[in-house]
Amino acid sequence: MLLRLENIEKSYKNNFEEKNVLNGISLKIRDNDIVTIYGNSGVGKSTLLNIVSGIINPDKGIVNFNGKIVDNSNKLSIRKKMISILLQKDNLLPEFNVSDNMILPLIINGFKYMEAESRVNEVLDYLDMKNYKLRYPNHLSSGEYQRISLLRCICKKPKLIIADEPTANLDEKNCEQLMKLIVKLNKDYGMAFLIASHDKRFKKVSTLEYELFNGDLKINE
Numbered sequence: 001m002l003l004r005l006e007n008i009e010k011s012y013k014n015n016f017e018e019k020n021v022l023n024g025i026s027l028k029i030r031d032n033d034i035v036t037i038y039g040n041s042g043v044g045k046s047t048l049l050n051i052v053s054g055i056i057n058p059d060k061g062i063v064n065f066n067g068k069i070v071d072n073s074n075k076l077s078i079r080k081k082m083i084s085i086l087l088q089k090d091n092l093l094p095e096f097n098v099s100d101n102m103i104l105p106l107i108i109n110g111f112k113y114m115e116a117e118s119r120v121n122e123v124l125d126y127l128d129m130k131n132y133k134l135r136y137p138n139h140l141s142s143g144e145y146q147r148i149s150l151l152r153c154i155c156k157k158p159k160l161i162i163a164d165e166p167t168a169n170l171d172e173k174n175c176e177q178l179m180k181l182i183v184k185l186n187k188d189y190g191m192a193f194l195i196a197s198h199d200k201r202f203k204k205v206s207t208l209e210y211e212l213f214n215g216d217l218k219i220n221e
């Protein structure tokens with residue numbers, strides 16, 4: 001099992017109230033799964049994803065990633081090595097070209113420049129997108145932007161890609177293309193996906209679907 005969440009609870013407190021967002025939810029992801037979490041805006045999808053990636057800590061419960069219990073001592077290195085994150089927008093730094101946007105995270109991860117560059121070339125080549133290398137993010141269509149952003153996620157060869165509403169800014173055709181790319185990467189590279197969305201078209205590509213509602217996570221049959 002790649003990821004196991006057990007009885008995760010999370011609430012947000014301010015001076016006036018306490019808001020329970022996750023009431024003891026559990027979830028499992030296998031190495032090759034494409035898991036989609038549906039739910040309306042505000043139900044806690046991003047909270048759940050951020051707990052998996054270690055960006056926020058749960059109040060209670062256990063996150064087990066790749067056979068290890070995630071805690072404050074190892075969560076950063078787990079995220080660095082094994083998890084990539086795709087957001088609905090703002091994935092790329094506007095002042096860097098595509099190639100540098102893809103190389104930078106690898107350098108931060110300890111790759112030598114040459115090694116990082118050849119990894120990036122290999123990934124762009126794989127989709128016949130090498131001609132995008134020197135383009136700047138604001139010269140990409142929203143579809144190209146998201147596909148490049150997704151390719152950027154795979155460069156370090158993570159075990160899991162977390163995608164938070166990755167198609168929210170895309171039209172029909174680009175949405176379809178991104179979903180196809182997710183399936184292709186999942187097949188060719190064998191990486192798992194955890195996707196939050198309210199786009200029911202993910203049904204076609206998901207191996208497992210959940211619905212988050214009222215603090216509970218239920219499997220969609």
Ligand SMILES: Nc1ncnc2c1ncn2[C@@H]1O[C@H](COP(=O)(O)OP(=O)(O)O)[C@@H](O)[C@H]1O
Pocket residue numbers: 012013019021039040041042043044045046047048
């Ligand atoms: N840091 C925070 N402090 C207080 N409330 C928060 C915080 N983050 C999220 N929330 C609240 O928790 C609920 C779930 O948020 P979120 O996980 O972003 O939902 P979703 O991604 O499904 O739209 C929302 O009501 C949101 O306002």
Ligand SMILES: [Mg+2]
Pocket residue numbers: 045046047164
């Ligand atoms: Mg969200």
